[in-house]
Amino acid sequence: MPATVTTLPGKTDSATLSAMSARRLYIFAGIGLITCGLLFGDIFAVFILHQNAGRQGEALIAACRAVAAGDAAAVNQAFSHLGDLLEDRGTKVDAHVHMIGAGYLALMLGLIQPYVAFSRKAKKSLAVLFVAGAILLPVGIFLIHYVGLADSPFAVIGWASVLADSSGGLLIVVLVVTAWGFIQYLGSGQITEPELPEEDSMPRRALLTGGTILVLLGFLHGAYYAGTQLYEHERQETAILQRMIDAASTGNLDAATAEVNSFGGLAGARAVNIAAHSHVIEFGLLAMLLSFVQPFVFLSEEWKRRWVKVLLGGSVILPVFVLLELKLGLLAGGIADIGGLMVVVSLVGMLVGIVRYTGSLDTAEGAR
Amino acid sequence: MTASRKLLICGGVILAAFGMLYGVEYALVTEHQTLEHMGGSLAQSFTAAAGHDAARSKAALHEYGETKYDYVREVDAHSHWIGLAMLMIVLGVIFDRVHFGEGIRQGIAVVLLMGSVLFPLAVLLQTYHHGALVLKALAVVGPGLVIAGLTATAWGLARRESAA
Numbered sequence: 349m350p351a352t353v354t355t356l357p358g359k360t361d362s363a364t365l366s367a368m369s370a371r372r373l374y375i376f377a378g379i380g381l382i383t384c385g386l387l388f389g390d391i392f393a394v395f396i397l398h399q400n401a402g403r404q405g406e407a408l409i410a411a412c413r414a415v416a417a418g419d420a421a422a423v424n425q426a427f428s429h430l431g432d433l434l435e436d437r438g439t440k441v442d443a444h445v446h447m448i449g450a451g452y453l454a455l456m457l458g459l460i461q462p463y464v465a466f467s468r469k470a471k472k473s474l475a476v477l478f479v480a481g482a483i484l485l486p487v488g489i490f491l492i493h494y495v496g497l498a499d500s501p502f503a504v505i506g507w508a509s510v511l512a513d514s515s516g517g518l519l520i521v522v523l524v525v526t527a528w529g530f531i532q533y534l535g536s537g538q539i540t541e542p543e544l545p546e547e548d549s550m551p552r553r554a555l556l557t558g559g560t561i562l563v564l565l566g567f568l569h570g571a572y573y574a575g576t577q578l579y580e581h582e583r584q585e586t587a588i589l590q591r592m593i594d595a596a597s598t599g600n601l602d603a604a605t606a607e608v609n610s611f612g613g614l615a616g617a618r619a620v621n622i623a624a625h626s627h628v629i630e631f632g633l634l635a636m637l638l639s640f641v642q643p644f645v646f647l648s649e650e651w652k653r654r655w656v657k658v659l660l661g662g663s664v665i666l667p668v669f670v671l672l673e674l675k676l677g678l679l680a681g682g683i684a685d686i687g688g689l690m691v692v693v694s695l696v697g698m699l700v701g702i703v704r705y706t707g708s709l710d711t712a713e714g715a716r
Numbered sequence: 717m718t719a720s721r722k723l724l725i726c727g728g729v730i731l732a733a734f735g736m737l738y739g740v741e742y743a744l745v746t747e748h749q750t751l752e753h754m755g756g757s758l759a760q761s762f763t764a765a766a767g768h769d770a771a772r773s774k775a776a777l778h779e780y781g782e783t784k785y786d787y788v789r790e791v792d793a794h795s796h797w798i799g800l801a802m803l804m805i806v807l808g809v810i811f812d813r814v815h816f817g818e819g820i821r822q823g824i825a826v827v828l829l830m831g832s833v834l835f836p837l838a839v840l841l842q843t844y845h846h847g848a849l850v851l852k853a854l855a856v857v858g859p860g861l862v863i864a865g866l867t868a869t870a871w872g873l874a875r876r877e878s879a880a
Contacts, residue, residue, distance in 0.1 A: 412762075453732070460729075505744070516739065519736060530726060567866060582788075629799065
């Protein structure tokens with residue numbers, strides 16, 4: 349190990365990230381949830397997303413054929429299949445988004461622990477509840493498509509939805525209680541544990557500045573999309589559907605199929621714009637959050653810099669190539685997936701550094 | 717802790733809890749019904765066309781467009797409230813590194829928080845008044861405030877400490 353490693357933990361550090369503390373749990377769970385969420389998103393994009401879009405087009409063409417044949421029952425059958433495909437896709441996207449979102453919240457809660465005026469035990473209990481809710485929420489959402497309404501006493505809500513909603517409720521309770529603890533801190537002004545160590549290193553500055561720029565770029569892109577394309581895309585959607593129905597009604601299946609393709613193209617254009625917008629902001633936030641845990645990444649300066657570069661590189665590659673999917677097709681999609689994997693690899697690299705740090709911390713504590 | 721940091725962290729936590737509460741309420745009370753209605757309207761539009769009832773088909777397609785317009789905005793409001801709340805909390809933690817006087821920092825924090833509350837609210841209110849120009853304008857002002865606040869924050873982060 350080169351001489352420029354993060355300093356070995358001392359007594360103050362052990363209080364900052366002590367064993368079994370709420371902060372340690374939040375940081376590990378946060379990075380773990382974000383890594384799993386990104387990995388799940390990559391697997392979803394490669395193996396499910398495009399295939400699902402193709403099957404949606406097939407279902408719409410089947411509906412057009414049924415309209416041309418005047419067969420209302422076949423129309424309903426086609427739409428039942430389409431609804432199934434949309435639920436399959438939607439619940440997987442939601443599981444991906446909620447897992448990452450919960451990971452961000454966990455990291456943030458880890459940061460604000462010194463300003464939550466509760467006992468160490470109470471904060472630990474809250475952290476355990478949060479992590480349980482954060483794991484069960486995406487699992488519940490993922491299962492909605494497979495469990496359906498089986499054995500459910502409700503008309504439209506299945507047991508998987510109940511699990512997801514209850515887990516969401518648990519997260520809200522933890523947040524509200526944490527807010528109460530923060531309000532109590534505002535009254536007393538006394539921090540309950542040491543603040544995060546100050547460190548003016550290159551990895552920290554790069555993550556903070558890069559993250560802020562990524563978030564800003566994401567906002568600018570979102571504002572541009574909303575201002576120039578969003579309303580037009582909404583108008584086009586019903587216009588294409590109307591033309592599709594008109595063509596199918598007159599038995600012109602070639603024209604109807606062309607409209608199905610236009611509909612798919614429009615859905616693709618909306619999806620890539622929204623995905624690019626949300627991913628660049630999410631990665632910006634992630635970079636900013638990870639800047640705070642850099643003092644705990646027990647790796648050489650060179651490796652810390654390497655992981656930061658890989659993370660920021662992946663954070664730019666993914667959204668840019670998601671946008672380019674419309675022009676370059678699957679090639680761009682593949683490059684975007686590699687961008688996502690770069691972020692995952694860098695997160696795992698940093699997590700390894702934090703595990704090494706806490707390991708040395710616990711060993712030093714044991715020796716004392 | 718400075719007032720600007722308190723404002724951002726406190727405001728962020730409250731906004732996140734509110735956004736989640738809205739999300740749970742929406743998922744329990746509205747979302748399933750909205751999705752059923754949206755899919756049902758589109759299917760009805762095609763079924764009516766199969767039965768050569770063009771007027772009913774058109775009306776059902778219009779209903780689908782209106783429902784989807786609402787659905788997209790309701791989900792967007794939920795995700796943007798929580799996303800912006802997280803941004804507020806993170807900025808709150810680093811706000812002492814924004815090298816401006818505390819007065820300016822408080823101004824930036826107020827602008828960021830106002831934008832974060834206003835933008836999703838304006839998007840959500842569009843579901844009650846489709847196409848209302850005032851709400852569209854507010855949906856532009858909201859992100860404008862956040863972008864302005866973020867630009868000022870990035871500037872403050874880039875400034876030297878002695879310049880504050």
